[in-house]
Amino acid sequence: MSKRHPIIVVTGSSGAGTTTVKTTFDAIFRREGVSAAIIEGDAFHRYSRSEMKLAMAQAELENRHLSHFSPDANEWQELAQQFRAYGETGRCKTRYYLHNESEAAPYGQEPGTFTAWVDTPVDTDLLFYEGLHGCAKTATVDVARHVDLKIGVVPIINLEWIQKIHRDTKSRGYSREAVSDTILRRMHDYVHYICPQFAETDINFQRVPVVDTSNPFIARDIPTAGESMTVIRFRNPRGIDFPYLLSMIPESFMSRANTIVVPGGKMDLAMQLILTPMILRLMEIRRAQMQ
Numbered sequence: 001m002s003k004r005h006p007i008i009v010v011t012g013s014s015g016a017g018t019t020t021v022k023t024t025f026d027a028i029f030r031r032e033g034v035s036a037a038i039i040e041g042d043a044f045h046r047y048s049r050s051e052m053k054l055a056m057a058q059a060e061l062e063n064r065h066l067s068h069f070s071p072d073a074n075e076w077q078e079l080a081q082q083f084r085a086y087g088e089t090g091r092c093k094t095r096y097y098l099h100n101e102s103e104a105a106p107y108g109q110e111p112g113t114f115t116a117w118v119d120t121p122v123d124t125d126l127l128f129y130e131g132l133h134g135c136a137k138t139a140t141v142d143v144a145r146h147v148d149l150k151i152g153v154v155p156i157i158n159l160e161w162i163q164k165i166h167r168d169t170k171s172r173g174y175s176r177e178a179v180s181d182t183i184l185r186r187m188h189d190y191v192h193y194i195c196p197q198f199a200e201t202d203i204n205f206q207r208v209p210v211v212d213t214s215n216p217f218i219a220r221d222i223p224t225a226g227e228s229m230t231v232i233r234f235r236n237p238r239g240i241d242f243p244y245l246l247s248m249i250p251e252s253f254m255s256r257a258n259t260i261v262v263p264g265g266k267m268d269l270a271m272q273l274i275l276t277p278m279i280l281r282l283m284e285i286r287r288a289q290m291q
Helices: 018-032 049-061 076-089 101-107 157-170 176-185 187-199 242-248 264-290
Strands: 007-011 036-040 126-131 149-153 203-209 228-234 253-256 259-263
Touching: 007 018, 007 076, 018 126, 018 149, 018 264, 076 126, 126 264, 149 264, 157 176, 157 203, 176 187, 203 264, 228 264, 242 253, 242 259, 242 264, 259 264
Parallel strands: 007 126, 007 149, 036 126, 149 203
Antiparallel strands: 203 228, 228 259, 253 259
């Protein structure tokens, strides 16, 4: 953690909606004049797409679990090192994983490959990470300890799967059967390396649909925001002005002493109201340290 160079993480599983939440952060940064260096979680995968296929085949022969959720398929030590570098100096390195033709074309590369490592810009106010493993913590690596504000995005699992199936079939060209196989193959690593992160996060945003999602593998549509509620859990509710939030977000209510529930369509508003003061507080502390 660093008072001079703070780090914010949005972490969640594939299909959880972290990219959508990033849009809210972008809006806050733009409105409040905050300059953010950006790191994408996919940059810290260990293998290109072709390499991953070979590594998975070898793991299957050896009766080992291997998926994009597991430590062996990711560079968590490298991620922790880059977080530490930013906290100490205000700069670190990152790269991009090119998912498809449109992302790869500007670089003259094939989809499923990485760009070269580059330095983040100079004179940024904070580092913002969005991806799978921003709060990863094992016996050998602790990414979470470098982070100043940790946000979890955790729709209930059937909704998460529906969102992943629709995204990967429509935007990334995979078949429904291939996406379903991926979900099932990742379950062991999901339980052991994704879920434990949400005990580390400061705030969790969990979307809960109020329509039937009992069979996510045949769902024709993603439940809309209006067909959902969002459960917002604070790890430490001290200092959270719940009466203010309840007054500002219609139809919201508290379900526990550290939990507020808001209509799904008000999730962006809730995030703006909750996160803006937290980001501004990080900036106040940073300015005080820089004097």
